[in-house]
Amino acid sequence: xxxxxxxxxxxxxxxxxxxxxxxxxxxxxxxxxxxxxxxxxxxxxxxxxxxxxxxxxxxxxxxxxxxxxxxxxxxxxxxxxxxxxxxxxxxxxxxxxxxxxxxxxxxxxxxxxxxxxxxxxxxxxxxxxxxxxxxxxxxxxxxxxxxxxxxxxxxxxxxxxxxxxxxxxxxxxxxxxxxxxxxxxxxxxxxxxxxxxxxxxxxxxxxxxxxxxxxxxxxxxxxxxxxxxxxxxxxxxxxxxxxxxxxxxxxxxxxxxxxxxxxxxxxxxxxxxxxxxxxxxxxxxxxxxxxxxxxxxxxxxxxxxxxxxxxxxxxxxxxxxxxxxxxxxxxxxxxxxxxxxxxxxxxxxxxxxxxxxxxxxxxxxxxxxxxxxxxx
Amino acid sequence: xxxxxxxxxxxxxxxxxxxxxxxxxxxxxxxxxxxxxxxxxxxxxxxxxxxxxxxxxxxxxxxxxxxxxxxxxxxxxxxxxxxxxxxxxxxxxxxxxxxxxxxxxxxxxxxxxxxxxxxxxxxxxxxxxxxxxxxxxxxxxxxxxxxxxxxxxxxxxxxxxxxxxxxxxxxxxxxxxxxxxxxxxxxxxxxxxxxxxxxxxxxxxxxxxxxxxxxxxxxxxxxxxxxxxxxxxxxxxxxxxxxxxxxxxxxxxxxxxxxxxxxxxxxxxxxxxxxxxxxxxxxxxxxxxxxxxxxxxxxxxxxxxxxxxx
Numbered sequence: 001x002x003x004x005x006x007x008x009x010x011x012x013x014x015x016x017x018x019x020x021x022x023x024x025x026x027x028x029x030x031x032x033x034x035x036x037x038x039x040x041x042x043x044x045x046x047x048x049x050x051x052x053x054x055x056x057x058x059x060x061x062x063x064x065x066x067x068x069x070x071x072x073x074x075x076x077x078x079x080x081x082x083x084x085x086x087x088x089x090x091x092x093x094x095x096x097x098x099x100x101x102x103x104x105x106x107x108x109x110x111x112x113x114x115x116x117x118x119x120x121x122x123x124x125x126x127x128x129x130x131x132x133x134x135x136x137x138x139x140x141x142x143x144x145x146x147x148x149x150x151x152x153x154x155x156x157x158x159x160x161x162x163x164x165x166x167x168x169x170x171x172x173x174x175x176x177x178x179x180x181x182x183x184x185x186x187x188x189x190x191x192x193x194x195x196x197x198x199x200x201x202x203x204x205x206x207x208x209x210x211x212x213x214x215x216x217x218x219x220x221x222x223x224x225x226x227x228x229x230x231x232x233x234x235x236x237x238x239x240x241x242x243x244x245x246x247x248x249x250x251x252x253x254x255x256x257x258x259x260x261x262x263x264x265x266x267x268x269x270x271x272x273x274x275x276x277x278x279x280x281x282x283x284x285x286x287x288x289x290x291x292x293x294x295x296x297x298x299x300x301x302x303x304x305x306x307x308x309x310x311x312x313x314x315x316x317x318x319x320x321x322x323x324x325x326x327x328x329x330x331x332x333x334x335x336x337x338x339x340x341x342x343x344x345x346x347x348x349x350x351x352x353x354x355x356x357x358x359x360x361x362x363x364x365x366x367x368x369x370x371x372x373x374x375x376x
Numbered sequence: 377x378x379x380x381x382x383x384x385x386x387x388x389x390x391x392x393x394x395x396x397x398x399x400x401x402x403x404x405x406x407x408x409x410x411x412x413x414x415x416x417x418x419x420x421x422x423x424x425x426x427x428x429x430x431x432x433x434x435x436x437x438x439x440x441x442x443x444x445x446x447x448x449x450x451x452x453x454x455x456x457x458x459x460x461x462x463x464x465x466x467x468x469x470x471x472x473x474x475x476x477x478x479x480x481x482x483x484x485x486x487x488x489x490x491x492x493x494x495x496x497x498x499x500x501x502x503x504x505x506x507x508x509x510x511x512x513x514x515x516x517x518x519x520x521x522x523x524x525x526x527x528x529x530x531x532x533x534x535x536x537x538x539x540x541x542x543x544x545x546x547x548x549x550x551x552x553x554x555x556x557x558x559x560x561x562x563x564x565x566x567x568x569x570x571x572x573x574x575x576x577x578x579x580x581x582x583x584x585x586x587x588x589x590x591x592x593x594x595x596x597x598x599x600x601x602x603x604x605x606x607x608x609x610x611x612x613x614x615x616x617x618x619x620x621x622x623x624x625x626x627x628x629x630x631x632x633x634x635x636x637x638x639x640x641x642x643x644x645x646x647x648x649x650x651x652x653x654x655x656x657x658x659x660x661x662x663x664x665x666x667x668x669x670x671x672x673x674x675x676x677x678x679x680x681x682x683x684x685x686x
Contacts, residue, residue, distance in 0.1 A: 071585055091588040104586035108604045117600075118590035169591065 017082075018173050018205040019045040019068060024077035026063050026229075037063040039229035040077075045173075045207060046222075050199050052208045054216040055226035056252070061209045064226075065175050068207065069098045081172060092121070097166035098175040101182070103158045105150040111161050112137065112146040118169040136164040139198065156187045163195075167202060174199075176208045180215065192219055213253045217241060225249045242300075245286050247374050250298045257304070257342050259316075261297045266290075271373070273297060276338050277316045283371045296374045301345035303370035306332055306356060307363040314363025318342060320356055330354075334362060418664075425657035433651040443654030447662055464642065464659075471639040472666070474553060475621035478560040479568075482617045483610065485561070486568035490609075491602075493569075494576035505573065508566050516563065520630045523559045524550060551633035559627040564620060568613040575609030608678065615674050619667050639663050 026038040038060045045051045053061040066072045067079055070091035078087045086094050097118065105114050115136050119129045137143040140160035145153055150161065159179060166174055176195070180188045196219055199206045210216055216223050217237040224234045225248070232246045244250035247258070264272040264280060271291060274280050285291065307314055321341070322333035327348070334342045342364060356362065428438045450461040493504040511519060526532045527549040534546040549555050579602065587597045603610070625640030632638070637645075639659065646656030 069589060071588070091585070092591045092593055096589075098586070098589045100582055100586060102580070102582050104580065104582035106583060106586070106601060117587070117592075121587075121591040121593075121596060165590070 016047060017044040017080075018047045018049070019043075019207065020078075020080040020083070021064065021068070022078050022080070024064070024067065024074045024079060026060075026067060026072065027075045036229050038067070038074075041229070041231050043224055043231055043234060045205060048203050048205055050196070050206045050208065050219060050221045052210060052216040052220040052223045053226055054210060054213060054223050054252075056211055059226040060229040061211075061226050062177060063229075065098075065177055065207065065209050068173070069096055069175050070094050095169075095172040096175060097169060097171040097173075098177065099162050099166045099179045101178045103162040103179075105158055105161055105165070107150055110147050110149060111142060111153065114150060114161055115165045115168050118165065122169055132168055136168045139167070139201070140164045155182055156191070159183065159191060160194075163198065167198070167204070170202075171204060173205045173207060176206060178209055178211070180210075180212075188215075195219060217253070225252065227252075243286065243372055244298065245289075245375050247296065250372070250374060254300060255343065256298045256300055259297045259299065259340070259342075261295055263291050263293055263295055273371070273373075275315060276336065276340075277314075279315050281315060281366070281371060283373055284369065285373060286375065289373070289375055291373060298372050298374060299366055299370055301331065301343045302329075302347075303367045304342070304344040305365045305367070306334075306344055306346070307365060308356075308360065314365045316342065316364040318362065318364065320358055320360045320362050323354065323356060323358060332356065332362075334364060421657045421660050425654055425661055427654050429652045429654050431651075433647075433653060435653050440654065443652070443658040446652075446655050447658050467637050467639060467642050468662075470553065470636070471622055471624075474556055474560065474638065475618050475624075477557055478564060478621045479614050479618045481557065481561045482565050482568035483614060486565055486572050486613060487610075489565075490569050490572035490576050493573050494579065495581075501577075505570075508569050511563070511566060516626055517630070519563060520559055520627050523555075523562060524630055527555060527558060550631060551635050553632075553636055555631040556624075556628045556636060556638070559631045560621050560624055563627060564617045567616040567620070571612040571616060572606065572609040575606040575612075579605055611674055611677055615670060618670055622666060623663055 021041055021043050024038055024041045025036065028035045028037055041060070041064060053064060055061045063072065067074055067087075070086070070089055070093075073088050078085050080086065081094065081096065106117065109117065112133055116129050116133045119132055124132075133146075134143075137146055140163055142157060142160050142164065145157060150158060153161070159182075162179070179195075180191050183191060192215060195206070195208075208216075208219065217240075220237055222234060222236055223240050224231045225240060225246075226232065227248050233240060233244065233249050235243070240249065241253055244253065244256075250256050250258070259275060261273040261275050264274050266272075266285070269285050269287075271283050271285050272280050273283050273295070275297075283297065306320075316334075316336060318334040318336040320332060321335045322331075324331040324333070325348075329345050329347045332344045332346070334344065336342055344364060424435055425443050426439055426441065428436045428440045428442065430436050446461065447464060448461055450459050451457075452459065489508075493501055493508075496504060524531075528534070529546040529548065529550070531550075533549070534543075537543045538546065549558075583601055583605070584597055587601045592600060622638075623640050624638055625644060628636060628638040628641055629644075632641075634641070639662075643656050643659045643663070646652045646659060650656070
């Protein structure tokens, strides 16, 4: 069992947290067909945070969201909202609203009626409802379409209405289930910024589910990477990108190079690693980690430089196999002597001439402190 | 250049004419059947209702509004004074009342049934639907007699209640309005369940979750989201049940025992023992008018729906 306190940087069961999931397990089916959609998940989501659950489909992120919303209930474990156990409350007794992937706007109501629905159900006075609906319509810039039917507006507009509808009752937590998945690329970029703005303006805790790593990196305060019903790592986008602790996290987010290395010595959180080239490099150990002799180290492509072999100062050396021009940058594919492929990335300059050629023997040098050791 | 334009427009007109002719040809069989099997006979009934009744049944070709008059009024045999045809009005009232109650009862039973089926896993839905349609395999008369067997004085229900000591003597259920209601509700229930299921199956259950999420309790979700969205199914099912209920003939005959007549029985009586074909025809047209009014209501309701929310 890993120490959650260390990894999240905060105590589990913190009352100040907006949402606490404690040892939550959710099983579907029985007997042989039993599937653990969530397997002993513990996570604390802070007040006023843009928190993202990131993972491939089937990793349990939507299940966790549905448990927080109240559409399903945990098999084992508790979910707390501001310290209060809500595990078995129905959705209509939780101050939590959801933006659905399909938007789920009521087709028999207008835009304004959709937005006022939650407020009506809460029994708010008419004047308050009118005021809040006007406020919400202005917030998502949909005032002119307030009397349209929901099938008479575009996908992006439906998205805004769904947001306004979920925000109108001023929930303590807003859940967003891949809300941008159905939008085209440009609109998605716009909505990413829009969502950040809304979260900032309303001060509501957002829990955002996505399988899109770029979306997660650009929008989140913190990200939880999930796989097979477990949370593998929680951290800020920078922590997740630069200090992945598991092979899955390193692989799922961005592209990376995996190197097998041998631990030569350990001293006070530092370790000396012997790479396949025989070169020994110094590496900071992830907190609380006691590495075995054989470890996997990862280096992001942009943290490695190429040199022509004659300079003889690289950490690794190999043969340049492919050069791929991407406009913003160029990727170099290098075959190492142990047959693994190593990719480096260099930002292009406008007047650059290509200094490397396929077939050349090259040295690879790492930027200082760019190697991360995985726990596996 | 101009000549070409004229030519093109001629060609277009030609093509249009051909298309029109073809569509008439294609619909000809349906139109023929409709005319000879529906409109034609209906026209005969309408004509008969304005003729005089023959002494031994049939009609005499002499114009008369007597039959229409007799639908609502009655002329005293001795002093020719006018009175309301109580018996007719009572039957008309009973028919309408029982049809409405039957519609309400099938809706009350059919709605949860359809909801249940629509929320089953896709595979087992077909099995449930199949079970709903099984009664259609048996003749209506036999099904009606089966009901009679269940609720008659020495029938299943009374025997059970007697055995359990809940009642001392059998409850008179057959030959009452209640018996007719039970029969019609049982027989017409599938006609309610099927259209209801059809619209519930299309219902996006995300909307139900969205409503729960927005603080709607179960009852509120039902009234504000589910019912408005399956309204077409409710209206279609109600029409499908109401119309045959209004004209029901076998069920009131068997379960009402001839004492509790409905419109269908009254009409049959006029063509049979009553030997008053014009009156029978007039009553038939009356029945048809009620149905038409119900359908008009349905059509207007559907139009409102496509007009969008008000």
